[in-house]
Amino acid sequence: MGYEFDFSAIIDNLGLLLHGAGVTLGLTAVATACGIALSIGGAAASRWGAGWARRAITAYVELIRNTPFIVQLFFIFFGLPSLGLRLSALQASVLAMTVNLTAYCIEIVRAGIEAVPAGQREASLALGLGPVFIFFKIVLPQALANVYPALVSQIIITMLESAVVSQIAVTDLTHVADFIQSRTYRAFETYFAITLIYLLMAISLRWMFDRAGRRLFIGRH
Amino acid sequence: MITLTLFDIISFLLRAARWTLLLAGIAFAGGGIGAMLLLLFRYSWPRFGGWFVRLYVDLFQGIPLLLQLFLVFFGLPLIGVEVSPLLAAGTALTLYATAFLVEIWRGCVDSIPRGQWDASASLGLRFVMQMRLVILPQALRVAVPPTVGFLVQLVKSTALASIVGFDELTRTGQIVANATFEPFTIYGLVALIYFAMCYPLSAGARRLEGRLSSSR
Numbered sequence: 001m002g003y004e005f006d007f008s009a010i011i012d013n014l015g016l017l018l019h020g021a022g023v024t025l026g027l028t029a030v031a032t033a034c035g036i037a038l039s040i041g042g043a044a045a046s047r048w049g050a051g052w053a054r055r056a057i058t059a060y061v062e063l064i065r066n067t068p069f070i071v072q073l074f075f076i077f078f079g080l081p082s083l084g085l086r087l088s089a090l091q092a093s094v095l096a097m098t099v100n101l102t103a104y105c106i107e108i109v110r111a112g113i114e115a116v117p118a119g120q121r122e123a124s125l126a127l128g129l130g131p132v133f134i135f136f137k138i139v140l141p142q143a144l145a146n147v148y149p150a151l152v153s154q155i156i157i158t159m160l161e162s163a164v165v166s167q168i169a170v171t172d173l174t175h176v177a178d179f180i181q182s183r184t185y186r187a188f189e190t191y192f193a194i195t196l197i198y199l200l201m202a203i204s205l206r207w208m209f210d211r212a213g214r215r216l217f218i219g220r221h
Numbered sequence: 222m223i224t225l226t227l228f229d230i231i232s233f234l235l236r237a238a239r240w241t242l243l244l245a246g247i248a249f250a251g252g253g254i255g256a257m258l259l260l261l262f263r264y265s266w267p268r269f270g271g272w273f274v275r276l277y278v279d280l281f282q283g284i285p286l287l288l289q290l291f292l293v294f295f296g297l298p299l300i301g302v303e304v305s306p307l308l309a310a311g312t313a314l315t316l317y318a319t320a321f322l323v324e325i326w327r328g329c330v331d332s333i334p335r336g337q338w339d340a341s342a343s344l345g346l347r348f349v350m351q352m353r354l355v356i357l358p359q360a361l362r363v364a365v366p367p368t369v370g371f372l373v374q375l376v377k378s379t380a381l382a383s384i385v386g387f388d389e390l391t392r393t394g395q396i397v398a399n400a401t402f403e404p405f406t407i408y409g410l411v412a413l414i415y416f417a418m419c420y421p422l423s424a425g426a427r428r429l430e431g432r433l434s435s436s437r
Contacts, residue, residue, distance in 0.1 A: 003299045066373065066419035067412045068380035071391055075412060078404035163285035167384060174287060187295035195288045202283040 009184035010193045013176075020176030021197055027090075027172065028159040031097035035158075036151070038098070039105030044135065046106065047113055057106065064103030070164045072096050077168045093165040093172075101158045108150045112143035145217040152209040156202050163198070173197060225401055231410065237393035238414050244379045244389060247311045249372065252318025259323045260330065265348050274323060281320035287381050289313045294385045310382035317378065321371055329364040330356060366433060370426035373419045380415070390414060 010017070046057040064072065076099075077092035087095065116139050124134040144151070166175035173194055181190040225233075259277065263270040281289065293316075294309040302308075333356050341355040383392035394411035398404040 062420065062423070063412075063416060066377075066423055067415045068377040068391065070380045070383070071394070071408060071412050071415060074391075074395070074398075074404070075408040078398060079408045080405070082403075082405035160283075160285040163287040164381070164384075166287075174285070177291075181295075188292070188299055191288055191291040191295060195284045195292060198285055198288060199280070199283045 005189055006186055007189050007193065009180055009186045009190060013180050016176050016180065017173070017194075017197065020171060020173035021201065023170065024159065024162055024172045024174075025201065027093055027097060027162050027165065027170075028155065030094050031101050031158060031162075032155050034094075034098045035101030035105055038102045039109050040140065042102060042106040043109035043113055046110055061103045061106055064100055065107075069096065069100050069161050070167065072100060073164060073168065089165070089168045089170045092168060093162070093170050096165075097158055097162055100161070101154065104154050104157075105151060108147045108154060109143060111150075112145075112147035113139060115146045116142045141217075148213045148217060152206060152213070155209070156205055159205065160198060160202060225397070227406075230397055230401070230407065233393060233397055234390060234407075234410055234414055237388060237390045238418065240387070240389040241376065241379050241391075241415075242418065244307075244310055244314065244382060244387070245372070245376045248314035248318045248375055248379070251311065251315030252322050252375075255315060255319030256322035256326055259319065260326055261352065263323075263327065264330065264352070274327070278320050278324050281317055282324075286313070286317055286378055287384065289317060290381055290385055306382065306385050306387035309385050310379070310387045314375070314378060314382070318371075318375055321374070322368065325367045325371060326360065326364055329360040329367075332363055333359050363433065366426050366430040369422055369429060373422045373426070376419055376422070377415065 042057050042060075045053045049057070073092065073096040076096050077087065077089065080087065080092075120138055120142065121134060124138045129138070162172060163174040166172055166178060169175065177190050177194040181187040184190070259270075259274050263274045290309060290313040293313040294304055294306075297304045297309065297312070337355055337359065338351065341351045346354065379389055380391040382389055383395065386392070388396075390411055394407050398407040401407065
């Protein structure tokens with residue numbers, strides 16, 4: 001049985017593919033910005049917060065880490081409207097990705113904070129610096145430098161996992177692929193090309209973050 | 222719209238959860254065998270094997286699992302293999318699990334001091350016996366906690382099989398939610414069932430890890 005590969009559908013739809021890749025990267029960027037900011041707050045609260053706050057954060061982290069992303073997405077998109085919270089597919093995707101990334105990053109950032117020697121904090125206190133200043137200027141930069149590679153990996157995992165948002169009709173890269181293959185019946189070629197694009201995006205993101213990390217945390221290691 | 226009692230819904234979902242566990246079991250068994258073969262290949266043929274394993278791991282960890290599923294689902298028919306959703310999901314998850322397990326186990330084997338290799342070689346053991354009698358038994362101890370941790374990820378990953386039409390927990394949840402118009406309850410229950418399967422594994426992995434690091 002002969003099968004002739006035909007990649008012309010990919011070349012004809014290059015504009016669409018670029019749009020899809022843009023949506024995927026955009027979603028990832030927003031989720032990353034919100035997720036990192038929230039997880040810094042969450043990690044600080046789970047380290048120094050009141051007992052109930054710590055328990056709440058632990059429960060949240062465990063709940064998210066032990067359920068699949070696609071179920072979280074469906075719960076937010078299909079389930080929350082029953083509570084009166086109706087989100088567009090795009091909003092639901094950003095929310096689900098942020099909620100997911102935050103849970104993983106809280107653990108990572110907290111490990112980073114715990115790895116900063118207590119002497120750093122004590123020395124700063126002895127110099128008369130305020131607790132907020134100490135956290136943001138002394139502890140946090142060292143904590144983030146400690147766990148930067150793990151954070152980058154988590155961001156890339158989130159980008160790859162975001163392929164699932166195509167299932168609620170967000171026009172990300174995978175959704176574009178579904179569209180092209182339903183028009184051209186070239187399913188294998190389309191998904192093969194899309195896979196290469198994802199691979200390329202993952203490799204370039206890692207390269208970019210590595211470079212940025214070297215500049216951000218220069219001289220710390 | 223169909224009215225189902227809560228009891229009906231839960232029993233539907235629990236029965237579907239068995240397929241989730243079965244799929245995870247298949248992927249773990251297949252991935253374990255695949256990873257072990259790659260591991261032996263890597264250490265018996267360091268240069269090419271190392272390069273090949275690196276490429277395999279980077280490739281399968283660098284593309285979305287959803288697309289691995291699609292590629293298997295749409296690719297196997299091109300070489301004349303009739304695919305069922307179970308075959309497609311089982312194959313894709315096996316390849317995926319292989320990539321993660323070989324990476325985890327490679328780390329464990331590398332953590333065994335070089336002297337163990339040298340000493341066993343000087344006792345006249347060949348590669349297979351070195352592995353079987355000296356390296357793997359020691360690596361196994363280190364490997365258990367991260368392997369159990371990976372099982373959590375694997376159970377969660379099986380949810381994607383719903384997209385190629387395999388009737389596991391997530392897809393059954395979708396079907397029931399569409400029939401009853403109660404997505405909040407249904408997806409909530411689905412999440413809880415996943416949690417009930419995964420949490421003991423995560424907690425177990427953490428305990429094992431604690432025990433391992435305190436015994437050092």
